[in-house]
Amino acid sequence: MQLAVWTYEGPPHVGAMRVATGMKGLHYVLHAPQGDTYADLLFTMIERRPERPPVTYTTFQARDLGGDTAELFKTAARAAYERFRPQAMIVGASCTAELIQDDPGGLAKALDLPVPVVPLELPSYQRKENWGAAEAFYQLVRALAGPAERKGAKRAAREPGTRPRCNLLGPTALGFRHRDDVAEITKLLARLGVDVNVVAPMGATPADFARLGDADFNVVLYPEVAHTAAQWLQRNFGQPATKTVPIGFGATRDFVREVAELAGVDASAALADATASRAPWYSKSVDSTYLTGKRVFVFGDATHAVAAARVATQEMGFTVVGLGTYSREFAREIRAAAALYGVEPLITDDYLEVEARVAALQPELVLGTQMERHIAKRLGIPCAVISAPVHVQDFPARHSPQMGFEGANVLFDTWVHPLMMGLEEHLIGMFRGDFEFHADAAPSHLGRGAPAARSEPSPTPPAAAPAAASLEASQTVAQALWTAEAEHELKKIPFFVRGKARRNTERFAVERGLSTITLDTLYDAKAHFSPR
């Protein structure tokens, strides 16, 4: 059993719902107890979809358990087909239905419906949402991808002058900025002279899946969802797939080069277009100098976390002090990136462990998910969202891609916004007693609702998670006592670096066996740890 205050991912059947809801002409019959229809709200409220998800639930109750729940499933599946007349169906079980073992796949087969019915085996007590989405997409691709005559055979050469075409794989319903990323990347590909064959699963019908094999190559936008399906397409249709995810200015340029090579087109025009993104200039302009070396903690799904760490270090000039993911399937990618920045990778889906790590590291900015907003609020640290899970405010009305050149612009604005602006930061460093613009107040450009370090975060997090212990000797530092004078001096350090200063000084004292921390210890530690 795992104690969960918050969970980063839903159960795997929610992943399958994201695939079904993104598509058209597909219906999902889900064996599930009454109440599991809450998942409809994710789509109708968080994503604000104007139609019900194409999901029929059996919604069995306790009184049904004594009877024939299998018959209930068959009735629901038959009724769903009659009512919605989909081109294809997927059937499966939620976590409770998995326990009663009615075998939706076998039952649906016995109904002998006149459309393809794809059974999904989603182990709910073992796997999670993204795995469920990837598995659903993969099973649909396996069952429906065509054209049949192309399978395993070499595609005939195209007419000379035909533009190369690719599939965009991975966007789903309820994906973080998937809507705008697809628009942005489609535009970018068009500029390169590459056509989009099929976007899947989002927007595709089962019939569109039969055209997947017609593309020259695949663009994998979200490996968490599309990696398995892309591998299958590579094996069966000989389509290579892109490996770079175009989040950030540098990654987008790498992506352009990779696509150009796969498509056999000239990328120089697209690469030379200096007006493509304003982010590099914004970051170079002197106003951004104060961003240099800001300590950031990055957490999210593996794709967004790895991309954010690269943007943070190479394009914003931040220092990445922590990097982690809840995507266990992509732990290797995170480990490789963490090695790049010399930080210890954090692979966990335990919210309390992430909280402990953030508290231990005392970053100046957290780039994370909706859950990290909770942590950052509690610890009084500025925060921006870079990855799902997200709530309704991160499905905005305006165009807000994360990918491509416009995505880089969005990232710059979003990440800088929560930080205190340069002049205010200077003034607070100089004058501390101001009654409204004091060090413990929120950045004034954020009004009153922003994180303000009202009380200093406690040095040891309340949940002594295992990660914290391995990190720093946080238990022993408490032994060195602060003199009143040193404590008072510490308060003169602006709040966003105060946590780090406290930690460094205590570490310095412990390492030297000092039992008290005086004014001198504070400044000795400052000199010792000053950037060289």
Add this chain to the structure above:
Amino acid sequence: MIALQPVGDGCVDAPVLRERGQREVFCGLTGIIWLHRKIQDAFFLIVGSRTCAHLMQSAAGVMIFAEPRFGTAIIDERDLAGLADCNAELDRVVARLLERRPDIRMLFLVGSCPSEVIKLDLSRAAQRLNARFAPAVRVLNYSGSGIETTFTQGEDACLAALAAELPAETAGAAPSLLVVGTLADVVEDQFARLFAQLDVGPVRFFPPRRSGELPAVGPNTRFLLAQPFLADTARVLEARGAQRLAAPFPLGIEGTTAWLRAAAHLFGVGAERFEHVTTPGRERAAVALACHRPRLEGKRIFFFPDSQLEVPLARFLARELGMQLVEVGTPYLHRQHLADELAWLPAGTALSEGQDVERQLDRCRAARPDLVVCGLGLANPLEAEGLTTKWAIELVFTPIHGYDQAGDLAELFTRPLVRRDLLAAA
């Protein structure tokens, strides 16, 4: 002595359409979202799956809590395969939780569909943990599973568990009144003032705001239900000797007056005094309702089942605001507790219990009502079809009971209509 107001027959014997099919409702776990705020030193630990945890954060996650007072012990493969002893695992999780939250005085182990299906005995777990953590923490259990409970029934299950634990009143205790059902704090205070002015008392409220303030119960306790979804809680209280005062629910002017009158009647309050105390509230409420009546009068309303509040709400909207009831759906119809409400419903009102959502949607589309009360899974899709909706969950999260909330309650129904007109005019 004041006489109880006689009521007509309305829908007392009306036929009810009972349907089975897909039910688009919440499970009882969602009750935790308001219960954890009402009982401030209680923690709700769901024993369930990732689905349960996901439900809770999807329903409550938009609020950025630094520290919610609920969580989930997620059952995993090792627990199911018998590799880990579920009970030992649960004890470990609870110990970790209580270490993290030393301020917690009451812990509810909340059963879910998976824990019920694998027959994990949470009542024994509660006993075991009680032995370990008493007296600092009291551990109780109830089920909020979807297979057994619908939305507000989660509160019923919670309060029923708590009612069994209430201290017994002393022998020969003076007659007392217990108000049962979670009310907004402001509403609770208003009712407490009214009871004091009527000289009705002692009055206690259940659930209490803190776990240390549990009211005593016994044969001299009379209780008034403030919410219509408390069937099991009432049964437990009755088993302990308490007696329920039959009354409609305190929604709108009529409902509130009749509800207060039931208490006043019990304590022998004179008619004159009752009039004197309740008149200011009734008059204020009438003023507040008068501005909403023109917008709602004659409008046709359709209720999808959600919280069991549907019948009292429909009664209020029909009688005090002149709305026409197209269909009143409820997840569960407790005829005895709703007897007075049903009598007040206009004769011929179409009532339905349970749900087949597709067929109910067909009926709704065919009727083209002016306003549809439904859950969030249906609201935006129906709006996109051109119907105006009022999402039902808000009715559980907003102070709506009593005289001084009657106007606010009406406003919840006029707001979507006003908005539609505003946007159409733009």
